[in-house]
Amino acid sequence: MNKIGAYTAACLLLAAAVFLGVTVGTVDVPLRILWNPGADDPAAAILWDIRMPRVVLAGLVGASLAIAGAAFQGLLKNPLADPYTLGVSSGASVGAVITLFFGLSVPVLGLFTLPVMSMIGALLTMLAVLGFARMADRAMKMETVILTGIIFSSFLGSIISLIVALSGEELRQIIGWLLGSVSMRGWPYVWMALPFVAAGAFLLWLNRRELNAMLFGEERARHLGVDVQRRKFLILVGGSLLTGAAVAVSGTIGFVGLVVPHITRIVWGADHRHVLPLSFINGATLLILCDLVSRTIISPSELPVGVITALIGAPVFAYIFIRQRQRRTA
Amino acid sequence: MLNVTELTGGYGSREVIRGVSFQVNKGEMLGILGPNGSGKSTLLKLISGILPPSSGAVVLDGKNVADYTPRSLARQLAVLPQLHAHAFSHTVREMVALGRYPHQRGLFSSWSAEDEAAVRNAMHLLDVEKYEETLLEHLSGGEQQRAFVAQALAQDAPVMLLDEPTNHLDINHQKELLDTVKKQAIDREMTIVSIFHDINLASMYCDRLLLLDQGRLVRFGQPHEVVQEDVIREVYGTRVRSHPHSELPKPQITLLPEVKREEPEFRIRPGDLAVSAEGVAFQSRKPMKTVSSAVINAGAGWFRTFLNRRIPADYNCPDSEEEMKEYVIQEGFRPTETVGMMTAVRTEGAVVREYTFAAGTLVIMVTAGIGTATDVSRASVREIPAGTINTWVLINGTLSEEAFIQAMITATEAKAKALAEEDVRDQLTGTVATGTPTDSLLIAATQQGTEIRYAGPVTEAGSTIGKGVFECTVEAIRRYRAHRQDSDE
Secondary structure, three states: OHHHHHHHHHHHHHHHHHHHHHHOOOOOOOHHHOOOOOOOOHHHHHHHHHHHHHHHHHHHHHHHHHHHHHHHHHHHOOOOOOOOOOOHHHHHHHHHHHHHHOOOOOOOOHHHHHHHHHHHHHHHHHHHHHHHHHHHOOOOOHHHHHHHHHHHHHHHHHHHHHHHHHOOHHHHHHHHHHOOOOOOOOHHHHHHHHHHHHHHHHHHHHOHHHHHHHOOOHHHHHHOOOOHHHHHHHHHHHHHHHHHHHHHHHOOOOOHHHHHHHHHHHHHOOOHHHHHHHHHHHHHHHHHHHHHHHHHOOOOOOOOHHHHHHHHHHHHHHHHHHHHHHHHHO | OEEEEEEEEEEOOEEEEEEEEEEEOOOOEEEEEOOOOOOHHHHHHHHHOOOOOOEEEEEEOOEEHHHOOHHHHHHHEEEEOOOOOOOOOOEHHHHHHHHHHHHOOOOOOOOOHHHHHHHHHHHHHOOOHHHOOOEHHHOOHHHHHHHHHHHHHHOOOOEEEEEOOOOOOOHHHHHHHHHHHHHHHHHOOOEEEEEOOOHHHHHHHOOEEEEEEOOEEEEEEOHHHHOOHHHHHHHHOOOEEEEEOOOOOOEEEEEOOOOOOOOOOOOOOHHHEEEOOOEEEEEEEEEEEEEEOOOEOOEEEEEEEEEEEEOOOOOOOOOHHHHHHHHHHHOOOOHHHEEEEEEOOOHHHOEEEEEEEOOEEEEEEEEEOOOOOEOHHHOOOOOOOOOOEEEEEEEEOEEOHHHHHHHHHHHHHHHHHHHHHOOOEOOOOOOEOOEOOOOEEEEEEOOOOOEEOOOOOOOHHHHHHHHHHHHHHHHHHHHHHHHHHHHHO
C-alpha cells in the first residue's frame, strides 16, 4: 500500500537528515564514534554534546511546528494557517520573554516554567486572534484570519521589543534567540520540550478524524457526530502546547508549519490520519536540514535558522495564496 | 419516528420558524416546500439540532434531539446540507468513509468489515464507485452532490434530512438520485425529510408534503392536499395550473408566464383550409390547443398544422404512423407540430363551413366515407375495408378543458345523428350506423378572445358545434353518395 511507502520514504529522509546533521560541520566527525562511544575523543564530545542535541532539538521543533500547522489548517479550513502566520508564535514569544524578564519560576514547574508560559501565551493569542477574526468577518475568510494574525504578530512583536529595550545587557541575547535558532541549547532544552511535544502531538493525533470531518465545515462535522466545541478546544490546546514548546526552546521560526503540511498533502493526500504523522516526521527532517544549511552556508559564522525557513516559506505562502484565489474564482 | 411539536426558533432573537408541528412515520418521505426565505433550511437546522429551538420539541425515536450526544444523534440522523466549497482535496472514498465516523470507537477506531460494506454499498447506490480515488474537486457539481449523498447513506442512520438534494443535477441525475433515496425509504424503511425547490419533484416522490410560508406551516398532508392551484398562488404569489402526472396519481403544476409577446389576434376562416385531391390541409398562424384522435399527435397538445390526407384505398402499411410522419416531412411540415389524419375518401368532397355564434365563430371540416358504416351497439370484430368520417372543429375562442370534452361529445352525437338522418346502415346488421370504425375527430381552439367555459348542447357554442357538425356530415355523406353514383354509372 502506498501509505506504507509514504512512511518509509519520510523515515528514510529523516534518517538521512540526522546523519548529515551530525556529521557535516566545521569539524569533521567520523561516524565510527557512534559505535565506539567510550572513546575519549574530542569528536565524540562534539557529536554527543553539541551536534546531537542540536539535531534532536531542531527535529522536535520542526515536527511540532509542522503538525501544529497541519492541525490549524484543517481546523480553520485555511491552507495559509500556521503558528507563525496566525501570530501564535509571537504570543508564545511574549510568554517566554515575560518569563525571562521577570525571572519567573513557578516552583512546581521548575524547568518547565518557560514552555508552560509560552504555551499559555500561544493559547491566549490563538483565542484572541480567532475571536477578533470572527468579529470582523463571521465567515472567517482565509484572508481575514491571516490579516488578524499579522496584526497580532506586529502588536506582540512591539511588546517584545519594548521589554527588550527596558531590559539590561543580559536580556539582549534574547534578540538572537527571538530570530529563531536551535544552536548551543544542549540536552536540557530537549528534555524541556519533549513532554509538551509528545503531549501536543498525541492530542492532535487523537483528533485526526475529527479534523477530516471539520474540513467540510463545522456544521457538517456536527452532523457526522463530531462534538465540535470540545474537539475544537482540544485541537487548539494541542496546537498551543506544540507551538509553546517550540518557541520556548528555539524562538520564532516561521513557515515550517505552512510548507511541510502543504507538500505532504500534495504528495500523499489531505487525509489527516496521515497528514498529521507525516507532517510530524517531515517537519523534523526539514528543520534539521535548514539548520544544517544555516550553520554551514556562511561557515564559520551562522545564520539564524528562521532566516532559511522564511526564505523557503514566504514564496510557498505566496504560491498557496495565488492557487487558492484562482481556485475560488475558477 | 420523528415528531415535531410547536417548534419555534431561529437565529438569536429573530424567530424564523413559528409554531410548526408535524410528524413523519417510519419509511415515509416528507418534502418541505416553501418560497425563498420561508424558513425551510432553518427548520432543517432546528430538526437536526444545529440550532437550539426557543420553544417546542423535536422528538426522534422517542427521545428529544437535544438529549442525544452528537455521536449517538449521528447514528440516528444523517444530514445532507447544501453543497459548499472546501479548501482541501479529498478523494471520494475518503469523503464517503467519513460517514462512518459515528460508528467508530476507541483510540485507533479500526475500520470494520461493516464499515467497509456500508461505504461500498453507498458508493455503489449513488454510482460514484468509479470515482473512488478521484479528488472531489475534479468532479462536476452533480457528481460531488452524489458523493455527498453517498456519505449520508454510509452513515446508515434510520432518518435522513436532505437540503435540496437535486441542486446542480441534470434531470436524469435528479431522477436517479431521488429514485435511490426513495428506494431506501421503501426497502430499508428509512425516514426521509427533504427540502425541495421543485414542487413537481416533491409531489412525485414524497408521501407527504409540508408547505411553509414566513416560518409558519401553511399545509401539511398528501401531495393532492398541498399542491393546489390556489394554495400555491397564495404562498408563492404566482399563478400556476395544476394537472395530473401522466403515470402517477400525483398532482403537477405548470407556471403561467405573465409576460408574452403581443401578437395580433387571428381568426380562422373557411378559406384558410386548402382542399385538394391530395387532402385537406390547414396551417394555423399560431399553435392551437388541440384534442384529437388522429394518426399522429393524437391526444391533447398544441399544434399548428392539420392534415386530412388522402390515401389510396389499398393503402396498407404496417407502421402507418411512421409512414405518415415521413409524408408530413416530405410535404414541408414539421411532424412535431402537425396533427395528421388519413382517409381513403375523395377529399375534394370535403365540406368546409363557417358558423357564427354570439361568442365567436368556428370552422367545421368533414370528409365522409360510409362504406364501412357500423352500428356501434352491435359492432363485432370484422374485416375493415377503407372508409372513414374525419371531422375537424376549429374554434375561434378560448376553450376550457371541460369545453373541449363537451365539444367532443357534442360533435360525436351530431355525427351519429347525421348518419341516422341519412339512413346510413350497417351492412352486416342492417341497423342504423353510428359511424365507421376508423372515424377521427379533432377539436382545436385558438385560445384567443372570448372564453368559452362550456360547450354542451344547451350552450351557444355547443349547439353551434352540434348543428354545424350535423349539417356538414349530412352534406359530406350526400357528396360521397353522389360521387359513388356518378362513378357507378
